[in-house]
Amino acid sequence: MHILSNPTLRLFIGAALISLSPVWVKLVSVSPTTSGFYRVLIGGLALAAYLVVSGQRLQLSKRTWQILLLAAVFFALDLWFWHRSIYYIGPGLSTLLANFQVFIMTAVGIVILRQSPRPLQLIAIPLAVLGLALIVGLDWGNLPDDYRLGVVFGLLTAASYAGYLLSLRRSRQGSPHKLPTREVAIISLVTAAILGVSALVEGESLAIPTLHDATWLICYGILSHCIGWMFIASSLPHVSTTEAGIALLLQPTLSFVWDVLFFARAMTPTELAGAAIALVAIYLGSRPASKQAQGAR
DSSP states (O other): OGGGGOHHHHHHHHHHHHHTHHHHHHHOOSOHHHHHHHHHHHHHHHHHHHHHHHTOOOOOOHHHHHHHHHHHHHHHHHHHHHHHHHHHHHHHHHHHHHTTHHHHHHHHHHHTSOOOOOHHHHHHHHHHHHHHHHHHOSOGGGSOHHHHHHHHHHHHHHHHHHHHHHHHHHHTTTOSOSSOHHHHHHHHHHHHHHHHHHHHHHTOOOOOOSHHHHHHHHHIIIIIIIIIHHHHHHHGGGSOHHHHHHHHHHHHHHHHHHHHHHHOOOOOHHHHHHHHHHHHHHHHHHGGGTTOGGGOO
C-alpha cells in the first residue's frame, strides 16, 4: 500500500504492533512457555516463507551459525522470563523493565568493549533506578512474593535480551543484507525448538485449548513478532535519531496504556511519575544506539 511507503508511519505502526506483544500473552490461557513457543514458531515460519519468496539464501559461515545459536539461547531465556513477568506484574511494568536492556548494553560497552560513556548515559542510569523505585515502592520487603518475583523476572528479561541483541549484532558483522531477516528467522525457529523442549521438561502442554487462544497466538506471531519487527527494521535507516528514539519509547508506553485499558491496572500518581522518569531514562540511555533495528521487542 502507498501509505506504507512512508518510513515514519511504518516505524510507529510497527512500534504499536510490538507493544501488543504482552497483551497477547496475557489473553491466552496457555502457559508462559507455550505462548513463547508459538510466538517464535509462527513468526519464524512466516519469516522463513518471506525468505523463500524473496529468494534469499542461507549462506552463512560456521562461526555465524554458532553465534546465532547463542542468540537463540538468550532469546529463549528472554521470552521465558518475560512471559512470567507479564503474568506476575502485568504487561506495562514487565515491558518497561525489559527495556532496561539499554543500561545493560551500556555497561557491556563500558566494561567489556572499553567504550567511553556519554554524559546522557551516565544520567540515565540513576534516573532509571529512581523511576523503578517509585513504581515498585521503597518497602520491597512488604510487597507480595509474586510481585517481587515478577520484578526480578523483568530485570532478568532485560539481561537476557541484551545478550540476544549483542549476539545478533555480532552475527551481522560483514553481512551484505541491510535487514537481519535471515538471522531472525533462524533464531526464531531455534528458539521455538528450545522452548518446545523446555515446555516438555516443565510438564506443560503445547496443545492450544480454544480457537480464541489460536487467534491470539497467530496475532502474536504474525502481527507483533513478524510484521511489527519488519516495519521497524525497514524504517529505521530512513528516519531521524529523534524519531527512532520516540518509537523506542512508544512500545513500553503503549504497553502501559493497554494494561490500564484492557486489564484495569490501577496507577497511583507516584507510579505514573516513576514510569515517566523510567521512560525518560530509557530514551536518554538508548540515544547512541537508537537506530539499531533490533532494539524493539
